[in-house]
Amino acid sequence: MGGGKVEADDWMPDDYRAAVLKFVEMHANSELMGVLPEREWILRAPTLKRKLALTSKVQDEVGHAQLLYRVAEDLGKSREQMLQDLLAGKTKFHNVFHYPTASWGDVGIIAWLVDAAAIVSQQALRDSTYAPYARTMKKICWEESVHIMHGRDVVLTMMNGTDAQRALVQDALDRWWGPLMQMHGPPTDPARDRDLIWKIKGKGNEQLRQEFLSIYVPRILELGLTIPDPELRYDEKSGRWRYTEPDWNELRSVVTGHGPMSQQRLEFRRAARTATQWVRDAIIGPQVVAAA
Amino acid sequence: MVHGGSVRAPDEELAVHYAREFYGRRQESHRLWIVARDAITELDDPDLLNPPFDRSFKRPGGYLIKHKLEAAKARAGNPSEAGE
Numbered sequence: 001m002g003g004g005k006v007e008a009d010d011w012m013p014d015d016y017r018a019a020v021l022k023f024v025e026m027h028a029n030s031e032l033m034g035v036l037p038e039r040e041w042i043l044r045a046p047t048l049k050r051k052l053a054l055t056s057k058v059q060d061e062v063g064h065a066q067l068l069y070r071v072a073e074d075l076g077k078s079r080e081q082m083l084q085d086l087l088a089g090k091t092k093f094h095n096v097f098h099y100p101t102a103s104w105g106d107v108g109i110i111a112w113l114v115d116a117a118a119i120v121s122q123q124a125l126r127d128s129t130y131a132p133y134a135r136t137m138k139k140i141c142w143e144e145s146v147h148i149m150h151g152r153d154v155v156l157t158m159m160n161g162t163d164a165q166r167a168l169v170q171d172a173l174d175r176w177w178g179p180l181m182q183m184h185g186p187p188t189d190p191a192r193d194r195d196l197i198w199k200i201k202g203k204g205n206e207q208l209r210q211e212f213l214s215i216y217v218p219r220i221l222e223l224g225l226t227i228p229d230p231e232l233r234y235d236e237k238s239g240r241w242r243y244t245e246p247d248w249n250e251l252r253s254v255v256t257g258h259g260p261m262s263q264q265r266l267e268f269r270r271a272a273r274t275a276t277q278w279v280r281d282a283i284i285g286p287q288v289v290a291a292a
Numbered sequence: 293m294v295h296g297g298s299v300r301a302p303d304e305e306l307a308v309h310y311a312r313e314f315y316g317r318r319q320e321s322h323r324l325w326i327v328a329r330d331a332i333t334e335l336d337d338p339d340l341l342n343p344p345f346d347r348s349f350k351r352p353g354g355y356l357i358k359h360k361l362e363a364a365k366a367r368a369g370n371p372s373e374a375g376e
Binding site: 004005007049052053056131135145146149150152153156157159160222223224 | 293322323347349350351352354355357360361363364365367368369
């Protein structure tokens with residue numbers, strides 16, 4: 001490929017096609033499942049403007065799922081099959097969408113920091129060797145930057161509010177910090193990371209986590225929030241952030257469907273899919289999907 | 293993928309040549325997709341594309357955080373860093 005780009009109708013090695021498909025499908029699944037924690041708060045948003053902004057964010061994320069399934073289905077797996085595999089628990093979605101939301105503070109922390117952690121890796125995907133994915137990521141990154149502003153604005157408003165509001169933000173940060181630190185995954189050996197070798201993704205897991213910490217730790221601390229990791233510090237000598245080893249067992253358990261909300265969220269999706277089946281039947285006719 | 297521009301040509305073959313000369317002269321393009329104008333479906337309804345409501349919450353600039361950030365920093369005891 002010589003540093004070039006691959007289009008959907010180009011010849012590509014089977015391994016590359018399989019790797020891109022797996023990567024994009026997981027991303028699409030995450031966008032689709034990721035709106036479920038947030039949609040729970042649309043009806044409980046504190047003001048009309050917040051309700052509009054949150055509704056818009058949910059629409060954006062579902063739109064991202066549509067764009068990404070579009071990219072993925074060109075690689076040879078039908079959209080029906082991808083949705084069926086997701087609902088059957090055969091394919092994964094990001095760890096952070098397997099957890100419950102406790103308060104409006106969670107809405108702020110999710111939109112600000114979960115989206116921030118995501119955008120660090122998504123910005124690197126704008127240089128993906130798979131051109132349709134790279135193009136799609138440009139639009140997605142721009143919209144994610146809006147979500148981050150929305151989330152930061154929610155957090156700032158609460159931090160300027162009552163002690164009870166400030167406590168809600170701190171409580172949310174305490175619960176989300178662990179999943180945030182796990183989100184990029186354990187460090188991988190760059191020489192053996194297939195997605196890096198193919199340049200499907202641009203940066204390794206640990207590099208992404210370091211970048212996230214460099215930008216966001218100062219922004220969190222300046223608000224008077226406490227990060228629940230006594231080991232977290234910037235090591236001047238090595239130029240790296242030190243932190244308590246994230247719980248990789250929790251990450252593996254959560255993304256394989258054993259998170260606190262994994263099954264409820266999947267069940268909600270299954271119910272929605274069943275309830276809307278008549279619409280798809282009416283528009284595109286009954287769909288035949290290979291038996292599981 | 294961006295709209296590169298348009299060309300006028302009597303047939304597809306010449307359209308490809310013109311497109312290549314106009315929009316692929318300086319290695320600025322990886323691919324050119326050339327489509328006849330009558331094959332394009334257009335949407336230009338301003339009520340749909342530019343509805344007259346405040347949608348600023350859909351843009352990064354719709355959130356003005358400068359004063360909120362200063363206030364939050366001051367409350368956290370970092371007034372000297374306020375306003376950056």
